[in-house]
Amino acid sequence: xxxDLAARPTIAxxxxxxxxxxxxxxxxGTSGEALARTTALAQHAEALDFQRFWVAEHHNMAAVASxxxxxxxxxxxxxxxxxxxxxxxxxxxNHAPLVVAEHIAxxxxxxxxxxxxxxGRAPGSDxxxxxxxxxxxxxxxxxxxxxxxxxxxxxxxxxRGEGGxxxxxxxxxxxxxxxxxxxxxxxxxxxxxxGVLGLRFAFAHHFDGGGTLPALELYRRxxxxxxxxxxxxxIVTANVLVADTDEEAAYQAAPGRLMVHGIxxxxxxxxxxxxxxxxxxxxxxxxxxxxxxxxxxxxxxIAGLDALVAETGADEIMVSSVAHGIDARLRSLELLAKAWGxxxxx
Numbered sequence: 456x457x458x459d460l461a462a463r464p465t466i467a468x469x470x471x472x473x474x475x476x477x478x479x480x481x482x483x484g485t486s487g488e489a490l491a492r493t494t495a496l497a498q499h500a501e502a503l504d505f506q507r508f509w510v511a512e513h514h515n516m517a518a519v520a521s522x523x524x525x526x527x528x529x530x531x532x533x534x535x536x537x538x539x540x541x542x543x544x545x546x547x548x549n550h551a552p553l554v555v556a557e558h559i560a561x562x563x564x565x566x567x568x569x570x571x572x573x574x575g576r577a578p579g580s581d582x583x584x585x586x587x588x589x590x591x592x593x594x595x596x597x598x599x600x601x602x603x604x605x606x607x608x609x610x611x612x613x614x615r616g617e618g619g620x621x622x623x624x625x626x627x628x629x630x631x632x633x634x635x636x637x638x639x640x641x642x643x644x645x646x647x648x649x650g651v652l653g654l655r656f657a658f659a660h661h662f663d664g665g666g667t668l669p670a671l672e673l674y675r676r677x678x679x680x681x682x683x684x685x686x687x688x689x690i691v692t693a694n695v696l697v698a699d700t701d702e703e704a705a706y707q708a709a710p711g712r713l714m715v716h717g718i719x720x721x722x723x724x725x726x727x728x729x730x731x732x733x734x735x736x737x738x739x740x741x742x743x744x745x746x747x748x749x750x751x752x753x754x755x756x757i758a759g760l761d762a763l764v765a766e767t768g769a770d771e772i773m774v775s776s777v778a779h780g781i782d783a784r785l786r787s788l789e790l791l792a793k794a795w796g797x798x799x800x801x
Contacts, residue, residue: 469795470764473507473773474500474788475543475661475692478520478527479714481779482725489520490527492781497531499785501538503792506771507571508535509543517723518714525558532566541571543657543692543773544639548576552603556610556626563611563634564627570634572611573657576600576645601648608636608652613683615652636683637690642666646674653681657690660763661775663715663746667691671767688770693763694748695774697790698783701751708750709738711777716741728779753794760795 478493480486497508510527513519521527524542532540540562545555555572563570608614609621612633638649641659643666649656656674660667671689678687694711698704709732716737717724732738749759760772776787 544573544575552607560626646670650677691769
């Protein structure tokens with residue numbers, strides 16, 4: 456006799472969900488309003504049991520108020536209780552490793568076991584702004600990134616080798632816990648480095664730059680167990696917006712599509728309303744641009760995310776939801792959490 460129950464295929468549990476936010480400034484709005492919306496979104500994500508809430512580092516952009524992740528992380532951690540708060544990411548070439556270590560060590564001391572340090576090597580802006588941040592055009596390359604990364608890791612308690620800054624300096628006098636350190640990337644460079652060092656790796660799939668699967672394959676192939684991680688761990692970021700219907704999601708997502716199209720064509724403008732987007736002459740071109748974003752009703756989005764997980768083998772999915780109104784973004788997280796299944800955190 457066939458055991459029907461035993462014959463059924465085992466359905467793997469879905470990976471945990473997290474959130475990435477840029478504190479988007481809306482047309483006619485203020486930086487303060489954008490940061491307040493980010494705070495509300497973080498609190499909502501925690502109430503829905505999302506795993507992490509990350510903020511990005513971008514500079515000199517009309518639509519982005521997230522310029523200094525450690526400051527915003529401190530605020531978000533103070534206004535939440537459980538959710539992990541992190542940088543997605545801090546662009547290490549813009550900063551001295553000791554300064555970053557001091558900022559993150561202070562946050563970890565204030566909020567133990569809740570701080571993520573996601574690190575990238577891009578400028579987070581244009582080359583002119585990067586030169587202003589680094590105070591020299593000679594420092595625009597990322598050649599020192601591996602050495603700076605090792606110094607930063609050592610200062611935060613993960614010592615690899617000898618001869619680093621940690622032998623002469625401390626980030627905080629008496630640490631009792633350490634933050635999670637993760638590498639961010641949109642190419643094979645950071646994927647390979649994360650694998651060699653045995654760190655968690657977050658791939659910027661939401662950049663729509665391609666190369667997701669080759670980078671993840673390289674990361675897993677080069678992964679070596681480390682003092683902080685036994686096996687490879689992949690976070691895949693995705694542009695996701697959920698609404699009650701596919702049509703409503705398309706309407707709410709249009710401003711974000713226009714903003715991305717504007718950036719790619721040299722127009723850096725705050726986020727317009729969906730009503731304005733609907734009559735913008737650039738909208739057809741924006742919608743025609745190929746994109747990996749996943750938007751629609753809960754059924755549509757879950758199908759898309761399940762496909763993304765199956766394709767990438769992601770251990771976590773981190774969603775970035777761009778919409779003009781905070782209500783649309785809160786609703787998107789609610790619908791996603793409900794459809795994904797509880798709990799959404801590990």
